[in-house]
Amino acid sequence: MQKAIQNGRHDTTEPARTGERKQMKGSQMIWEALYREGVDLIFGCPGGAILPTYDALSEYEAEGKIHHVLVRHEQCAAHMADGYARATGRVGVCIATSGPGATNLVTGLATAQMDSIPMVAITGQVPTNLLGTDAFQEADVVGVTQPVVKHNYLVTDVNELPQIMKEAFYIAREGRPGVVLVDVCKDVQNATGWFDYGIPVELPGFEPWPEIDSTAVRRAAELINRAERPLVLAGHGVQLAGVSRELLEMVERAEIPVVTTLLGTGNIPESHPLSLGMGGMHGEAFANRAIQSCDVLIALGMRFDDRITGRLDRFAKQAKIIHFELDRAEVGKNIVPDVAVIGDLAQTLPGLLPQVVARRHQVWLQELDEWRTETTETDILNYEVDELIPPFVIRQLWHGSKNAKNGPAILVTDVGQHQMWESQYYTHDHAGQLLTSGGLGTMGFALPAAIGAQMGQPGRLVWAVAGDGGFQMTLQELAVLKQERDLPVKIAIINNGFLGMVRQWQQIFYERRYTGTPMLSPDYVKLADAYDIPALMVRKPEDVAAAIEQAQNTPGPFLIDFRVKEEVNVYPMVPPGAAVDDFIRRPKPSVVQGYSGVEPSW
Amino acid sequence: MKHTLVAWMRDKPGVLNRVSGLLRRRNFNIDSLQVGHSEQLGISRMTFVVDGDEHMVDQVIKQMRKVIDVTRIDNISDRLSVVRELALVRVRTTPETRSEIIQIVEIYRGEVVDVALDSMVVQIIGSEDRVDSLISLMENFGVLEMVRTGRVAMLRGSSERRKRGSSVWSARSNGIEAATATDLFSRSGV
Numbered sequence: 001m002q003k004a005i006q007n008g009r010h011d012t013t014e015p016a017r018t019g020e021r022k023q024m025k026g027s028q029m030i031w032e033a034l035y036r037e038g039v040d041l042i043f044g045c046p047g048g049a050i051l052p053t054y055d056a057l058s059e060y061e062a063e064g065k066i067h068h069v070l071v072r073h074e075q076c077a078a079h080m081a082d083g084y085a086r087a088t089g090r091v092g093v094c095i096a097t098s099g100p101g102a103t104n105l106v107t108g109l110a111t112a113q114m115d116s117i118p119m120v121a122i123t124g125q126v127p128t129n130l131l132g133t134d135a136f137q138e139a140d141v142v143g144v145t146q147p148v149v150k151h152n153y154l155v156t157d158v159n160e161l162p163q164i165m166k167e168a169f170y171i172a173r174e175g176r177p178g179v180v181l182v183d184v185c186k187d188v189q190n191a192t193g194w195f196d197y198g199i200p201v202e203l204p205g206f207e208p209w210p211e212i213d214s215t216a217v218r219r220a221a222e223l224i225n226r227a228e229r230p231l232v233l234a235g236h237g238v239q240l241a242g243v244s245r246e247l248l249e250m251v252e253r254a255e256i257p258v259v260t261t262l263l264g265t266g267n268i269p270e271s272h273p274l275s276l277g278m279g280g281m282h283g284e285a286f287a288n289r290a291i292q293s294c295d296v297l298i299a300l301g302m303r304f305d306d307r308i309t310g311r312l313d314r315f316a317k318q319a320k321i322i323h324f325e326l327d328r329a330e331v332g333k334n335i336v337p338d339v340a341v342i343g344d345l346a347q348t349l350p351g352l353l354p355q356v357v358a359r360r361h362q363v364w365l366q367e368l369d370e371w372r373t374e375t376t377e378t379d380i381l382n383y384e385v386d387e388l389i390p391p392f393v394i395r396q397l398w399h400g401s402k403n404a405k406n407g408p409a410i411l412v413t414d415v416g417q418h419q420m421w422e423s424q425y426y427t428h429d430h431a432g433q434l435l436t437s438g439g440l441g442t443m444g445f446a447l448p449a450a451i452g453a454q455m456g457q458p459g460r461l462v463w464a465v466a467g468d469g470g471f472q473m474t475l476q477e478l479a480v481l482k483q484e485r486d487l488p489v490k491i492a493i494i495n496n497g498f499l500g501m502v503r504q505w506q507q508i509f510y511e512r513r514y515t516g517t518p519m520l521s522p523d524y525v526k527l528a529d530a531y532d533i534p535a536l537m538v539r540k541p542e543d544v545a546a547a548i549e550q551a552q553n554t555p556g557p558f559l560i561d562f563r564v565k566e567e568v569n570v571y572p573m574v575p576p577g578a579a580v581d582d583f584i585r586r587p588k589p590s591v592v593q594g595y596s597g598v599e600p601s602w
Numbered sequence: 603m604k605h606t607l608v609a610w611m612r613d614k615p616g617v618l619n620r621v622s623g624l625l626r627r628r629n630f631n632i633d634s635l636q637v638g639h640s641e642q643l644g645i646s647r648m649t650f651v652v653d654g655d656e657h658m659v660d661q662v663i664k665q666m667r668k669v670i671d672v673t674r675i676d677n678i679s680d681r682l683s684v685v686r687e688l689a690l691v692r693v694r695t696t697p698e699t700r701s702e703i704i705q706i707v708e709i710y711r712g713e714v715v716d717v718a719l720d721s722m723v724v725q726i727i728g729s730e731d732r733v734d735s736l737i738s739l740m741e742n743f744g745v746l747e748m749v750r751t752g753r754v755a756m757l758r759g760s761s762e763r764r765k766r767g768s769s770v771w772s773a774r775s776n777g778i779e780a781a782t783a784t785d786l787f788s789r790s791g792v
């Protein structure tokens with residue numbers, strides 16, 4: 001994500017494509033603005049209220065300036081723009097018609113906003129004279145989307161359109177990134193006005209880059225230098241600010257172990273000895289214990305979400321907490337820090353670096369290593385397993401893709417058990433390698449987001465990893481893989497016959513009453529065949545590696561249906577409302593892994 | 603505890619909805635909310651009263667700052683300020699009670715703005731306390747209808763002048779200040 005965002009940092013526009021004041025229709029203004037913002041890809045689906053704008057697209061498509069990807073459901077237009085933005089660091093753009101088109105977008109907008117992804121959504125709206133009359137396909141889109149976007153606009157005057165488009169990109173990109181929606185009335189698209197993109201953006205109430213308080217940075221450094229058991233808790237902000245390198249430099253110099261959030265995965269290489277992987281609800285025991293026994297917790301670009309903190313009043317009670325955060329509203333929201341350093345991590349972390357002294361923390365690291373060893377003993381992969389279990393599949397996926405060509409493989413996960421196994425068993429050595437819906441936890445995210453990511457990074461290997469449940473929520477987008485000239489997204493379905501994560505909760509908290517979770521799937525190989533996509537079904541552990549290799553060696557898309565053992569649980573697990581060190585460990589296989597009276601064989 | 607906040611915002615369509623939507627979504631308890639023009643063209647001024655602890659007020663201010671159209675917000679609770687509210691009360695009257703009511707209204711420096719045979723409309727402008735107390739007296743005669751505006755507030759001259767020219771925002775948020783703010787509400791968080 002780093003590079004492009006950094007280019008945009010603190011600038012009002014991306015490298016400007018200059019042009020003089022011109023008269024044109026509103027519909028053309030939209031594309032002209034997108035073009036000047038450097039947008040060359042847009043995801044969407046047309047309809048009546050946005051038709052003038054689609055008509056004006058033809059010229060831009062013909063000139064090769066902007067390519068439109070037709071989606072099969074608008075939710076996926078938003079997810080694709082989101083995946084594109086996550087993979088490239090640029091603003092993702094999607095477009096839909098009024099009413100149902102716009103309401104279909106909402107889940108995707110909320111998903112992106114919750115994870116601070118820069119996105120602009122354009123929707124058609126009924127003509128201004130019909131606003132508020134319950135006209136055909138009218139919905140109050142500005143009202144509906146307001147709680148799930150950073151900002152939104154209803155455009156009723158063509159002369160305001162250029163300014164609004166410019167502001168939309170500015171707001172989406174600057175500061176903590178987010179989603180901006182522009183709802184354009186149909187008559188505005190048809191009207192003619194003056195287009196001028198040289199206008200400055202003036203938003204007196206928008207404060208994207210707060211000034212940095214150097215005293216706060218100094219106090220943070222003092223605390224860090226005095227710590228005996230320091231710990232970094234690194235979130236998505238590290239990637240958004242592109243400071244993985246600075247982070248690594250700091251933790252190596254002062255020997256500080258690092259726990260990440262789900263979205264902070266890969267902030268430092270997970271194979272690095274100082275990496276403890278992900279913490280929180282499904283973090284490894286040693287990572288959570290580190291949180292609960294450090295003396296200084298350095299939180300970087302993260303917001304103390306309940307999935308990472310567990311029970312708040314028992315979270316890192318013993319530690320002094322330093323919170324580096326761009327969005328001041330996150331400071332003191334869930335956890336009140338001892339020192340708050342508000343501002344852009346790309347400035348505060350380099351500012352902190354020279355003040356951090358080189359140190360060793362042998363005792364602390366040794367303690368952590370003992371916990372780590374103990375965890376390894378209960379690790380699911382150390383059990384003797386002759387059935388196909390998801391952690392094994394994920395591990396094989398890592399073996400098969402870790403040396404991918406043209407840069408590290410991009411893993412796009414859906415939501416559920418497989419998402420947690422992926423984060424536990426895939427060793428992410430690069431920031432931005434894992435794309436997943438962390439905040440909203442949106443099932444159906446993986447396939448469309450992987451499509452967006454692949455279009456943004458055409459040369460890289462992209463794997464979509466989804467459960468049988470989530471995959472069936474957006475599988476219609478398989479058609480896009482074909483329509484976009486055999487987009488080489490590889491798909492792994494972790495097919496366990498259940499809404500697995502929900503089933504796990506039912507097993508643990510609701511005495512195995514599996515209501516609404518057993519789940520029938522189509523024959524995915526036949527399904528893929530219907531879309532003319534090559535596919536395999538895998539049932540045995542010994543076939544996994546070969547299948548992955550075949551998928552990666554086959555040009556274009558490929559789908560693998562992994563028929564895994566049904567009732568396997570994600571461990572460790574911090575039950576909701578419990579403290580993060582109050583976890584359920586991996587039980588002995590015979591206790592929990594069996595199901596319905598059938599003794600498991602491992 | 604009640605806090606009086608004053609916010610300035612661009613007078614754009616839907617801005618009130620943005621602000622009230624935010625307050626609702628974040629589950630903040632709002633006692634009253636009043637909006638009108640400010641001295642500056644295109645900028646509206648909102649006075650609102652939040653009922654909650656330091657933590658909630660801190661969050662209200664910070665979240666409000668994120669609303670793009672909000673240009674400034676001030677917590678004036680512990681600063682010298684003029685706070686006023688207006689109420690109109692229709693009170694039941696009889697020939698026997700009428701003069702007593704008028705007397706009370708005069709003591710409160712209120713005004714009788716409409717008289718009918720069996721009722722009259724009383725107007726009062728004052729601090730919330732005064733308005734409360736007049737209304738409770740009127741209740742003895744029978745309040746038929748009532749409307750209150752909610753607080754509007756403005757800093758007194760001396761403190762306002764000191765504030766001008768310094769930071770527009772009043773949220774305690776950065777650096778050391780945050781650490782002191784933290785002591786005000788416990789580590790247990792929300």
Ligand SMILES: Cc1ncc(C[n+]2csc(CCOP(=O)(O)OP(=O)(O)O)c2C)c(N)n1
Nearest residue numbers: 416417418441443467468469470499500501
């Ligand atoms: C859109 C949406 N609906 C419902 C949920 C609740 N939910 C969370 S995980 C899950 C089960 C996911 O099942 P599956 O996709 O098969 O993945 P698995 O957990 O089996 O790996 C459900 C239903 C959700 N996160 N998102």
